[in-house]
Amino acid sequence: xxxxxxxxxxxxxxxxxxxxxxxxxxxxxxxxxxxxxxxxxxxxxxxxxxxxxxxxxxxxxxxxxxxxxxxxxxxxxxxxxxxxxxxxxxxxxxxxxxxxxxxxxxxxxxxxxxxxxxxxxxxxxxxxxxxxxxxxxxxxxxxxxxxxxxxxxxxxxxxxxxxxxxxxxxxxxxxxxxxxxxxxxxxxxxxxxxxxxxxxxxxxxxxxxxxxxxxxxxxxxxxxxxxxxxxxxxxxxxxxxxxxxxxxxxxxxxxxxxxxxxxxxxxxxxxxxxxxxxxxxxxxxxxxxxxxxxxxxxxxxxxxxxxxxxxxxxxxxxxxxxxxxxxxxxxxxxxxxxxxxxxxxxxxxxxxxxxxxxxxxxxxxxxxxxxxxxxxxxxxxxxxxxxxxxxxxxxxxxxxxxxxxxxxxxxxxxxxxxxxxxxxxxxxxxxxxxxxxxxxxxxxxxxxxxxxxxxxxxxxxxxxxxxxxxxxxxxxxxxxxxxxxxxxxxxxxx
RNA sequence: GUCCCCUUCGUCUAACGGUUAGGACACCGGCUUUUCAAGCCGGCAAUACGGGUUCGAUUCCCGUAGGGGAUGCCA
Numbered sequence: 001x002x003x004x005x006x007x008x009x010x011x012x013x014x015x016x017x018x019x020x021x022x023x024x025x026x027x028x029x030x031x032x033x034x035x036x037x038x039x040x041x042x043x044x045x046x047x048x049x050x051x052x053x054x055x056x057x058x059x060x061x062x063x064x065x066x067x068x069x070x071x072x073x074x075x076x077x078x079x080x081x082x083x084x085x086x087x088x089x090x091x092x093x094x095x096x097x098x099x100x101x102x103x104x105x106x107x108x109x110x111x112x113x114x115x116x117x118x119x120x121x122x123x124x125x126x127x128x129x130x131x132x133x134x135x136x137x138x139x140x141x142x143x144x145x146x147x148x149x150x151x152x153x154x155x156x157x158x159x160x161x162x163x164x165x166x167x168x169x170x171x172x173x174x175x176x177x178x179x180x181x182x183x184x185x186x187x188x189x190x191x192x193x194x195x196x197x198x199x200x201x202x203x204x205x206x207x208x209x210x211x212x213x214x215x216x217x218x219x220x221x222x223x224x225x226x227x228x229x230x231x232x233x234x235x236x237x238x239x240x241x242x243x244x245x246x247x248x249x250x251x252x253x254x255x256x257x258x259x260x261x262x263x264x265x266x267x268x269x270x271x272x273x274x275x276x277x278x279x280x281x282x283x284x285x286x287x288x289x290x291x292x293x294x295x296x297x298x299x300x301x302x303x304x305x306x307x308x309x310x311x312x313x314x315x316x317x318x319x320x321x322x323x324x325x326x327x328x329x330x331x332x333x334x335x336x337x338x339x340x341x342x343x344x345x346x347x348x349x350x351x352x353x354x355x356x357x358x359x360x361x362x363x364x365x366x367x368x369x370x371x372x373x374x375x376x377x378x379x380x381x382x383x384x385x386x387x388x389x390x391x392x393x394x395x396x397x398x399x400x401x402x403x404x405x406x407x408x409x410x411x412x413x414x415x416x417x418x419x420x421x422x423x424x425x426x427x428x429x430x431x432x433x434x435x436x437x438x439x440x441x442x443x444x445x446x447x448x449x450x451x452x453x454x455x456x457x458x459x460x461x462x463x464x465x466x467x468x469x470x471x472x473x474x475x476x477x478x479x480x481x482x483x484x485x486x487x488x489x490x491x492x493x494x
Numbered sequence: 495g496u497c498c499c500c501u502u503c504g505u506c507u508a509a510c511g512g513u514u515a516g517g518a519c520a521c522c523g524g525c526u527u528u529u530c531a532a533g534c535c536g537g538c539a540a541u542a543c544g545g546g547u548u549c550g551a552u553u554c555c556c557g558u559a560g561g562g563g564a565u566g567c568c569a
Contacts, residue, residue: 013569048568113566126495130565154567172499181497181565189567196569220498220564241499243562248505250561278506281518285507289517292506309507312562316505319519329532375532441528456528468530 006038014056017261018063042074108153110146170240269381274324325378349391355480397465426481462491
């Protein structure tokens with residue numbers, strides 16, 4: 001109660017779509033905030049003028065919304081610490097840059113990155129060996145000389161060479177870097193924009209962020225940022241670095257592994273809840289043994305930063321598919337209906353009273369169909385093909401199924417005979433029940449002296465076009481006697 | 495090159511220094527049977543390697559190997 005407010009943030013840069021790695025980082029922040037009753041801030045880090053785009057910004061918001069990760073402060077949500085776009089906070093950064101400059105903690109650097117690389121190479125070092133401190137101790141005359149050449153400086157923070165910098169990471173525990181391995185990084189670019197490493201510190205501090213939870217790729221930025229906090233006279237927040245997500249081959253997750261943006265997953269028929277559930281399982285576990293399929297509320301209840309582990313995790317579609325199927329199966333009938341109804345509208349599928357089925361409206365009918373199919377759905381994208389034959393006679397018949405079960409002349413006679421039996425048994429003006437079909441089929445099988453299955457298998461193909469379906473008598477009930485009879489005759493006539 | 499990190503079944507992971515190293519996905523088998531799923535039951539499968547410390551290491555330390563990250567006026 002007396003603890004200072006827990007505030008976390010997700011701070012993507014709008015230079016691409018919302019990547020699953022970023023989404024997972026956002027998710028852990030969100031889960032933590034929701035778990036402890038803290039606040040979740042969304043901030044857009046668009047200090048890279050060249051790469052930041054409006055499209056990307058919009059795509060990231062869409063991705064967050066699709067996942068259902070709502071933010072308490074940020075674009076569209078308001079808040080007392082705005083603006084939440086770094087490009088709109090330039091005067092704030094400028095103010096703190098000026099303060100540091102006045103304190104003599106910054107120095108101008110006139111080098112281009114090519115010059116730095118060139119010098120590293122000349123010294124026999126790797127080109128990426130880092131900044132060599134070339135402008136660190138420039139005299140006033142030297143600076144004037146550079147200025148006279150027309151060079152605009154960037155500004156670097158002077159960091160110590162001795163001792164080391166450490167912090168206690170939520171995930172890694174103690175992390176320590178020798179200061180000798182740190183270079184004086186740029187905090188203010190030539191274009192007047194702050195660098196990420198500066199803006200992130202100013203914003204996290206000014207926005208009252210208590211826990212900075214970010215990707216593992218930021219670990220080695222942290223010591224420099226701690227020096228920025230110190231230069232500004234501020235106390236750093238707690239840091240926690242989340243493990244990376246790798247591709248199935250344990251290489252950095254990239255396009256060649258398939259989908260990497262959350263919107264692609266949306267388009268692939270995954271449920272947001274399933275995606276959230278699966279992502280949470282990458283680098284975190286509820287511990288112990290048992291079920292791993294969690295509703296959002298359960299996830300919040302169970303989540304703990306302490307259980308986030310430090311090893312990178314490989315993305316696994318098999319498990320995602322399983323989690324997705326489980327979520328689809330556990331959906332409330334009303335929720336499932338809401339998801340599927342648009343698919344009907346799209347295809348113009350609706351109930352026809354002539355079918356004589358036990359439902360009054362299209363929605364009722366769909367409800368019964370979905371109820372019958374129940375746990376058979378594993379992916380939203382496959383739903384239309386799974387329910388199509390209930391609504392339309394224009395459904396695909398698998399060639400192999402047809403060849404195996406419908407080709408025989410004998411079979412055709414049976415189906416014709418069965419059609420007549422059903423026609424006789426089913427009322428002409430009302431829906432017939434499962435029992436009527438069941439009896440009709442079994443009685444006819446007995447009459448023919450064949451196994452019920454010998455009749456049932458061809459029926460299934462004739463009625464659904466496949467060899468895989470729910471109980472065939474239930475299917476008959478739901479497609480109705482007129483269509484059942486017609487499809488049996490149609491198959492026999494092939 | 496330098497700095498940092500990671501390593502338990504194929505994959506995600508659990509395990510106060512003492513467990514027959516547990517669960518989940520995938521895979522295999524069985525049950526059921528009106529097919530396919532689902533479900534239930536069962537099975538296969540791991541502590542990267544080498545040294546220490548310890549009565550006892552998956553667990554602590556060192557090294558090796560493999561993988562990842564950083565080393566940007568990208569974030």
